[in-house]
Amino acid sequence: MSAFLIANIAPIMFLGLIVFLLLGFPVSFALAALGLSFGLLGIQLGLLNEALFQALPERIFGIMSNDTLLAVPFFTFMGLILERSGMAEDLLDTIGQLFGPIRGGLAYAVVFVGALLAATTGVVAASVISMGLISLPIMLRYGYDRRLATGVIAASGTLAQIIPPSLVLIVLADQLGRSVGDMYAGAILPGLVLTGFYAIYVLGKTIVHPDAAPALPPEARPLRGWKLAGRVVFVLIPPLALIFLVLGTIFLGVATPTEGGAMGATGALVLALINRRLTWSLLRQAMNSTAKLTTFVVFILVGATVFSLTFRGVNGDLWIEHLLTSLPGGKIGFLIVVNLLTFFLAFFLDFFELAFIIVPLLAPVADKLGIDLIWFGVLLGVNMQTSFMHPPFGYALFYLRSVAPSREYVDKILRRPVQGITTGQIYWGAVPFVVIQVIMVAIVIGFPGLVTGNLEKANFDPSKVKIELPQEAPAEQIEESAPPDFSAPKK
Amino acid sequence: MNGLLALSRAIDFANERIGRLVYWCVLVMVLVSAGNATSRYALNMASNAWLELQWYLFAGVFLLCSGYTLLHNEHIRIDVVSSQLSRRAQVWIDVFGIVFFLLPMSLFIMWLSWPVFMNAWTSGEISGSAGGLIRWPARLLVPAGFFLLSAQGFSELIKRIAYLRGLIPDPVERHKDPGLDVVLEVEREGRK
Numbered sequence: 001m002s003a004f005l006i007a008n009i010a011p012i013m014f015l016g017l018i019v020f021l022l023l024g025f026p027v028s029f030a031l032a033a034l035g036l037s038f039g040l041l042g043i044q045l046g047l048l049n050e051a052l053f054q055a056l057p058e059r060i061f062g063i064m065s066n067d068t069l070l071a072v073p074f075f076t077f078m079g080l081i082l083e084r085s086g087m088a089e090d091l092l093d094t095i096g097q098l099f100g101p102i103r104g105g106l107a108y109a110v111v112f113v114g115a116l117l118a119a120t121t122g123v124v125a126a127s128v129i130s131m132g133l134i135s136l137p138i139m140l141r142y143g144y145d146r147r148l149a150t151g152v153i154a155a156s157g158t159l160a161q162i163i164p165p166s167l168v169l170i171v172l173a174d175q176l177g178r179s180v181g182d183m184y185a186g187a188i189l190p191g192l193v194l195t196g197f198y199a200i201y202v203l204g205k206t207i208v209h210p211d212a213a214p215a216l217p218p219e220a221r222p223l224r225g226w227k228l229a230g231r232v233v234f235v236l237i238p239p240l241a242l243i244f245l246v247l248g249t250i251f252l253g254v255a256t257p258t259e260g261g262a263m264g265a266t267g268a269l270v271l272a273l274i275n276r277r278l279t280w281s282l283l284r285q286a287m288n289s290t291a292k293l294t295t296f297v298v299f300i301l302v303g304a305t306v307f308s309l310t311f312r313g314v315n316g317d318l319w320i321e322h323l324l325t326s327l328p329g330g331k332i333g334f335l336i337v338v339n340l341l342t343f344f345l346a347f348f349l350d351f352f353e354l355a356f357i358i359v360p361l362l363a364p365v366a367d368k369l370g371i372d373l374i375w376f377g378v379l380l381g382v383n384m385q386t387s388f389m390h391p392p393f394g395y396a397l398f399y400l401r402s403v404a405p406s407r408e409y410v411d412k413i414l415r416r417p418v419q420g421i422t423t424g425q426i427y428w429g430a431v432p433f434v435v436i437q438v439i440m441v442a443i444v445i446g447f448p449g450l451v452t453g454n455l456e457k458a459n460f461d462p463s464k465v466k467i468e469l470p471q472e473a474p475a476e477q478i479e480e481s482a483p484p485d486f487s488a489p490k491k
Numbered sequence: 492m493n494g495l496l497a498l499s500r501a502i503d504f505a506n507e508r509i510g511r512l513v514y515w516c517v518l519v520m521v522l523v524s525a526g527n528a529t530s531r532y533a534l535n536m537a538s539n540a541w542l543e544l545q546w547y548l549f550a551g552v553f554l555l556c557s558g559y560t561l562l563h564n565e566h567i568r569i570d571v572v573s574s575q576l577s578r579r580a581q582v583w584i585d586v587f588g589i590v591f592f593l594l595p596m597s598l599f600i601m602w603l604s605w606p607v608f609m610n611a612w613t614s615g616e617i618s619g620s621a622g623g624l625i626r627w628p629a630r631l632l633v634p635a636g637f638f639l640l641s642a643q644g645f646s647e648l649i650k651r652i653a654y655l656r657g658l659i660p661d662p663v664e665r666h667k668d669p670g671l672d673v674v675l676e677v678e679r680e681g682r683k
Binding site for chain 1: 510511513514515516517518520521522524525527528529531532543545546549550552553554556557559560561563565566567568569570571572573574576581584585587588591592593595596597599600603604607629630632633
């Protein structure tokens with residue numbers, strides 16, 4: 001019995017992981033408990049050193065002082081505040097009127113605004129909910145195909161995952177041991193191409209089925225001519241200013257992503273203040289949600305750290321590495337298997353779990369096979385984006401369901417009943433976009449230049465920051481605050 | 492059981508208060524970090540103490556809010572399978588999880604991290620960077636956070652068992668936050 005255990009403890013542990021996660025108890029605690037119990041078992045069997053867990057407090061301390069993860073609450077807070085300051089609403093309203101006269105105009109507006117919101121906030125929930133609340137009723141009013149309407153909203157909302165300053169990219173950069181700035185630079189072009197694909201899909205749909213997305217009638221477009229042009233410029237200023245403040249400073253190498261996040265969050269507060277929408281209740285809600293999101297995200301990382309401490313102790317990483325390197329087809333075989341694996345796991349896990357549990361196991365293998373880790377990260381990022389759109393468990397679909405009318409209602413303007421949206425329509429609406437996502441994964445594999453081509457130009461150079469600093473801040477501290485050096489311990 | 496339920500209410504109350512107090516650290520953290528970035532580039536000044544304060548606050552948020560997040564049932568679950576089960580079965584899974592996963596894990600980490608704090612306290616450990624902060628408050632956050640988490644786990648266990656025995660209504664429903672989304676929707680409706 002114990003001989004069998006000793007020989008197979010890593011696979012057994014991995015199997016245990018799947019069973020325990022599917023049980024439905026909070027992931028972070030299940031992971032940590034699994035790590036601890038197998039650790040104690042390993043010590044009993046003589047596989048592990050008794051001092052194994054003495055390293056644990058230091059690991060947790062490493063997570064606490066991780067400068068990269070600090071960006072997670074900043075961008076979350078920024079997204080929540082921006083959402084509430086009405087920026088999304090103004091954008092959708094105005095851009096919708098701009099594109100209104102053409103067929104599929106509202107759908108293009110959603111794609112475009114989705115990308116803009118993505119570049120300012122990086123929070124899927126906020127994008128999907130506001131676009132669902134604002135544009136879905138208008139699309140239904142003017143006879144949009146329901147699947148197209150819901151699909152385009154859910155998919156455009158998930159752009160926040162791949163267009164910087166996305167939380168996924170921060171977490172991936174941390175887990176891959178690369179700088180967030182590089183990750184951002186690598187993801188920007190694929191993110192834009194993806195946005196283009198969504199728009200092309202809408203175009204194709206309007207050509208094949210002109211009724212699916214009719215143009216808006218003139219009475220639905222009160223703004224015209226110069227008035228509209230002025231309004232467009234006006235609503236575009238706040239998001240563009242924030243994009244510059246956050247992404248511009250990061251790409252220019254002036255700010256670290258953490259600092260960019262803090263500046264962006266402050267900028268969002270200022271914007272809300274100017275719009276007179278900053279209330280105590282809004283502020284408290286945003287802090288409350290940010291605190292809870294940060295807690296559950298970091299706790300998954302704590303759980304995953306405990307798990308991997310034991311898993312590596314029993315050479316589980318070598319087992320995984322052996323499995324993956326012995327695949328036929330070398331690099332390509334590895335990439336295909338990893339992408340299939342991620343795609344299917346994305347049905348059950350969301351990206352935090354994927355990033356903290358699966359990515360640390362894959363990264364060393366990818367590195368050994370000579371795969372560029374930034375490219376690998378972006379590839380996984382595009383793939384994981386599907387985890388938000390997969391019926392039936394995609395989060396974007398949940399968010400959309402929560403704001404889409406489920407029963408028949410009377411439209412205020414047309415004064416006639418409009419049918420509600422069924423869950424099936426939301427699910428089928430997402431399918432074409434999941435397919436687009438898969439195509440995009442293939443394109444990123446086929447044309448790595450999309451990702452790596454940007455890296456030289458926009459390299460964030462930590463050494464530059466060091467020089468600008470005065471004597472009173474000694475070098476080792478500054479190094480700590482540069483993104484790559486402070487990532488969570490991984491060995 | 493009544494005494495235990497009273498204890499559970501006390502724990503819930505304490506963690507709710509602590510959570511609501513600690514989430515202000517999010518705002519402080521944003522302002523401190525933005526201030527650091529500004530002073531670094533505009534005034535060409537940087538202070539290690541202020542830089543370290545950023546992550547002290549960050550650590551404070553996620554450790555001290557762990558019990559609060561558990562109270563509001565927002566630690567992420569994979570409910571693909573469990574959502575198909577009856578409510579009672581889900582509660583049984585929670586009881587099992589709290590007894591075999593959460594409590595042993597958090598008590599064990601608390602026990603591991605306490606000596607580390609004591610060591611920092613007695614030795615007066617200070618950050619390795621010049622002008623850095625004293626370390627014991629950060630070291631204390633770990634056992635304190637896991638203590639709050641254990642306490643909340645215990646409270647959740649009491650409530651789950653009381654629910655299974657038919658003494659109280661579903662505890663999860665009561666602490667469900669209206670959440671930002673709902674508030675948002677209500678506000679929009681109001682504005683129209």
